[in-house]
Amino acid sequence: MSTAAERSASRKRAERQEQVLDFVDDRLGSSRWIRSALDKIFPDHWSFMVGEVAMYCFVLLLVTGVYLALFYSPSSAVVTYHGSYAPLDGQKMTQAYESVINLSFNVRFGLLMRQAHHWAANIFLAAIAFHMCRVFFTGAFRRPREVNWIIGITLLLISMLEGFSGYSLPDDLLSGSGLRVVFSIVQSIPLIGPWLAFTVWGGPFPGSSAFLERLFVIHEFIFPLLLAGLLGAHLAILWHQKHTDFPGPGKTEKNIVGSRLWPQYAIKSQALLMFVAMVVFGLGGLVQINPIWIYGPFEAARSSAGTQPDWYVGWLDGAMRLWPHWEFRSFGHEIANPFFPGILLPGLVFTAIYAWPWIDKRLFSDYGGHNLLDRPRDKPLRTALGVAALIFFVDCTLASATDLIGNGLQVSFELLIEILQYGSFIGPAVGGIVTYRACLLLQRGGAHPIQRPVGGIIVRDAHGAYHTLGAAHEEHAPGGHGADNGHSNAEEAVLERVGADREEAEADRAVRTGPGHGAEPVQEERQSGGAEPAVDEQGDQGGHHRQG
Amino acid sequence: MSQAPVPVARWRRPFEAIRRRALGGPLALIGVAVALFAVLSWAGPAQAGTPVRWTVPVSTKPADIKAGNVLFDLHCSSCHGMGAVGASAPALLSVGPAAVDFFVSTGRMPLNSPKAQPVRHRPYFSPKQIAQIVAYVNAVDVAHGTPGPGIPAVVAACKKQGPECPTLSEGDQLFLLNCAQCHDASGSGGMLSNGYVIPSLRAATATQIAEAVRVGPRPMPNFGPGQFTDQQVAAIADYVHWLSTAPDRGGLGIAHFGPVPEGFVAIIFGLGILLVVSRLIGNRG
Numbered sequence: 001m002s003t004a005a006e007r008s009a010s011r012k013r014a015e016r017q018e019q020v021l022d023f024v025d026d027r028l029g030s031s032r033w034i035r036s037a038l039d040k041i042f043p044d045h046w047s048f049m050v051g052e053v054a055m056y057c058f059v060l061l062l063v064t065g066v067y068l069a070l071f072y073s074p075s076s077a078v079v080t081y082h083g084s085y086a087p088l089d090g091q092k093m094t095q096a097y098e099s100v101i102n103l104s105f106n107v108r109f110g111l112l113m114r115q116a117h118h119w120a121a122n123i124f125l126a127a128i129a130f131h132m133c134r135v136f137f138t139g140a141f142r143r144p145r146e147v148n149w150i151i152g153i154t155l156l157l158i159s160m161l162e163g164f165s166g167y168s169l170p171d172d173l174l175s176g177s178g179l180r181v182v183f184s185i186v187q188s189i190p191l192i193g194p195w196l197a198f199t200v201w202g203g204p205f206p207g208s209s210a211f212l213e214r215l216f217v218i219h220e221f222i223f224p225l226l227l228a229g230l231l232g233a234h235l236a237i238l239w240h241q242k243h244t245d246f247p248g249p250g251k252t253e254k255n256i257v258g259s260r261l262w263p264q265y266a267i268k269s270q271a272l273l274m275f276v277a278m279v280v281f282g283l284g285g286l287v288q289i290n291p292i293w294i295y296g297p298f299e300a301a302r303s304s305a306g307t308q309p310d311w312y313v314g315w316l317d318g319a320m321r322l323w324p325h326w327e328f329r330s331f332g333h334e335i336a337n338p339f340f341p342g343i344l345l346p347g348l349v350f351t352a353i354y355a356w357p358w359i360d361k362r363l364f365s366d367y368g369g370h371n372l373l374d375r376p377r378d379k380p381l382r383t384a385l386g387v388a389a390l391i392f393f394v395d396c397t398l399a400s401a402t403d404l405i406g407n408g409l410q411v412s413f414e415l416l417i418e419i420l421q422y423g424s425f426i427g428p429a430v431g432g433i434v435t436y437r438a439c440l441l442l443q444r445g446g447a448h449p450i451q452r453p454v455g456g457i458i459v460r461d462a463h464g465a466y467h468t469l470g471a472a473h474e475e476h477a478p479g480g481h482g483a484d485n486g487h488s489n490a491e492e493a494v495l496e497r498v499g500a501d502r503e504e505a506e507a508d509r510a511v512r513t514g515p516g517h518g519a520e521p522v523q524e525e526r527q528s529g530g531a532e533p534a535v536d537e538q539g540d541q542g543g544h545h546r547q548g
Numbered sequence: 549m550s551q552a553p554v555p556v557a558r559w560r561r562p563f564e565a566i567r568r569r570a571l572g573g574p575l576a577l578i579g580v581a582v583a584l585f586a587v588l589s590w591a592g593p594a595q596a597g598t599p600v601r602w603t604v605p606v607s608t609k610p611a612d613i614k615a616g617n618v619l620f621d622l623h624c625s626s627c628h629g630m631g632a633v634g635a636s637a638p639a640l641l642s643v644g645p646a647a648v649d650f651f652v653s654t655g656r657m658p659l660n661s662p663k664a665q666p667v668r669h670r671p672y673f674s675p676k677q678i679a680q681i682v683a684y685v686n687a688v689d690v691a692h693g694t695p696g697p698g699i700p701a702v703v704a705a706c707k708k709q710g711p712e713c714p715t716l717s718e719g720d721q722l723f724l725l726n727c728a729q730c731h732d733a734s735g736s737g738g739m740l741s742n743g744y745v746i747p748s749l750r751a752a753t754a755t756q757i758a759e760a761v762r763v764g765p766r767p768m769p770n771f772g773p774g775q776f777t778d779q780q781v782a783a784i785a786d787y788v789h790w791l792s793t794a795p796d797r798g799g800l801g802i803a804h805f806g807p808v809p810e811g812f813v814a815i816i817f818g819l820g821i822l823l824v825v826s827r828l829i830g831n832r833g
């Protein structure tokens with residue numbers, strides 16, 4: 001327990017915080033808002049932090065990107081290289097390519113920044129994808145959070161485009177090969193395709209000198225601005241609606257259990273930022289990425305065997321390889337082949353993802369609001385469909401790496417393509433069915449395979465005494481989950497387990513007497529020894545803020 | 549605010565503890581990473597240079613030819629026939645020293661099964677024995693009146709373009725235009741149709757590279773004197789050799805296969821580490 005010295009130190013600390021708030025209040029009259037903001041409660045299940053990983057990658061992309069932009073030149077004027085990299089000596093290249101070569105070899109920290117930028121982009125997209133899966137499989141997109149789902153998917157889409165536009169900036173062999181594929185995809189759009197491609201590129205491939213400049217403005221200005229704006233809206237909505245949480249002891253649709261923003265959650269979040277920076281700059285400094293000096297400047301006559309896009313575009317490249325050589329005609333025009341895998345497929349996929357919250361409502365006839373999450377097993381159909389979609393995505397991504405896989409396994413290219421063509425149907429079907437069965441089995445089995453409530457919940461009552469809730473109920477009640485009434489069932493199990501009345505009464509008292517909203521400083525809490533969850537009230541269906 | 553000054557150290561203490569644990573480690577690691585990076589990126593590329601001459605002379609000494617004949621009868625004639633006139637495998641009456649040296653020194657010959665694609669292997673013979681086999685097959689070809697291309701020589705690259713003097717830049721351009729579509733711009737290989745594997749070029753010596761260009765081990769096309777001068781072949785060989793021996797700029801080159809392994813590393817290591825970190829920082833309940 002705490003010593004007298006510790007207690008007096010923490011009182012001093014509280015006083016100091018009051019002083020700061022007073023200072024702000026005197027001048028701006030906003031301490032009430034700040035205090036309630038600092039006290040805001042974040043459930044800190046680890047999977048909720050991956051969205052933050054993405055956010056911090058974005059921050060690092062901005063920082064490193066600004067550094068690159070200081071040295072990059074978006075000019076397609078042809079120059080002769082006479083720099084420090086001998087194999088390129090005397091070669092003709094665009095000024096854009098030359099500027100990235102100089103950035104890599106002659107600018108202090110240039111290569112580190114370039115590589116960190118590229119690694120951050122790859123990890124950024126991976127974190128977004130993971131975050132999106134988390135939201136999907138737990139049903140966090142349900143009412144009232146459909147708008148944030150839409151914004152999130154838009155963020156994903158723009159990030160993919162942003163990454164691709166960055167990949168195209170250095171004007172090396174891979175950039176040019178990638179753009180050539182995209183050019184032919186754009187051209188393949190029925191009716192408007194050729195016109196559109198000419199307009200965007202300013203002429204036949206590789207386009208006019210305006211093209212690189214346009215790309216640069218898009219990459220370093222328009223898309224980042226859009227991303228920042230949407231990210232702001234994403235977070236504002238999250239703040240307003242409050243976080244979802246998994247069902248568990250002491251958690252109801254109307255409360256929220258977790259750490260306060262200040263100091264616990266802020267410290268956790270800052271630690272995460274440091275780790276993201278560590279990984280990004282660690283990889284950037286130690287592992288080579290996109291060695292454009294080896295690929296050489298883009299020339300139409302050249303090509304390289306392992307010409308692949310970055311991983312998040314790989315599935316589209318793979319889809320192009322898997323798509324059979326069918327011919328379609330409509331109104332006397334042949335629809336060019338790249339249209340189907342290059343435009344139609346991503347169009348359909350993103351339409352389905354955008355519409356998912358409403359598809360989900362229909363599938364489960366559930367139009368109500370939810371603040372508590374589904375566990376993936378609670379909605380076997382949704383989980384199975386999600387897994388099937390992921391398998392399809394992996395299958396297409398593998399298809400874009402067939403030459404490498406073939407080289408590694410010494411298997412013929414054609415055989416691999418054929419396997420993956422069948423795999424794109426069979427894989428998702430088998431994966432979906434297996435997942436569905438597994439969900440049902442898990443429901444019957446009761447115990448969660450990986451996640452079990454850790455410890456209990458400590459609540460302070462009006463007299464200042466502490467009680468432990470739920471500590472005796474760590475195991476899930478066996479047989480608590482029926483086969484098909486998913487989420488509500490899981491929640492009942494929790495309430496049963498904890499004893500609904502007692503739990504609600506206690507939680508309620510915790511809210512009313514809850515520390516931190518009145519005169520008592522939050523720091524007092526820390527005396528009881530650390531990670532004590534705080535309880536906060538959750539507005540109805542994400543409605544207004546009733547805290548404080 | 550007329551209060552006694554707050555003891556700053558005390559007020560900070562709980563944060564200090566957290567910061568030391570949560571932030572100190574990563575910061576230290578970033579520091580180490582940056583330092584290592586600096587060392588790696590400032591250790592510039594080794595100066596290229598693989599000194600040899602235009603064509604390597606082949607021994608015509610009867611002793612060597614005789615020794616080569618013995619080795620050939622023992623290890624090669626079962627497929628290529630006595631006197632290299634061909635049997636289950638093609639005749640070697642006009643292949644020339646370049647082909648024999650390439651196939652034997654890369655361990656492709658003697659082949660295990662006549663059906664398999666010859667792939668690189670530990671060489672079966674010592675350099676001296678290889679020279680003897682080359683001497684024998686060359687003697688057979690000369691006697692047949694159809695001598696093939698000699699073993700090309702590779703000279704050291706020069707800093708600047710000059711007559712009789714290949715440069716890395718020349719090799720780079722020729723390689724990207726003629727070889728990269730199969731062997732990848734970084735020389736790490738790929739795949740052809742019909743299940744032919746395109747090998748990585750990283751194990752080949754400069755001489756073997758030049759031989760491969762002239763010989764064209766099936767299914768690779770051969771590039772005769774009409775396509776490349778000797779100097780250009782030397783430039784290609786020098787560049788490819790440089791590609792596989794110069795230290796990687798910017799850190800560890802992961803398989804030199806471009807975006808696919810990069811994506812793999814980003815997801816498995818990059819995101820993977822961050823998932824573990826999130827799991828340690830966040831709650832599990």
Ligand code: HEM
Binds near residue numbers: 064163220289
């Ligand atoms: C927000 C998400 C962003 C993503 C996903 C992203 C992605 C990329 C990628 C993949 C590259 C290719 C890097 C390489 O050559 O290896 C790139 C290059 C570049 N990016 Fe970004 N970027 C982002 C934001 C920014 C911002 C905000 C700026 C500038 C203000 C910027 C400036 C640049 C520049 C100048 C290059 C070309 C130089 C080079 O290739 O090294 N980027 N970006």
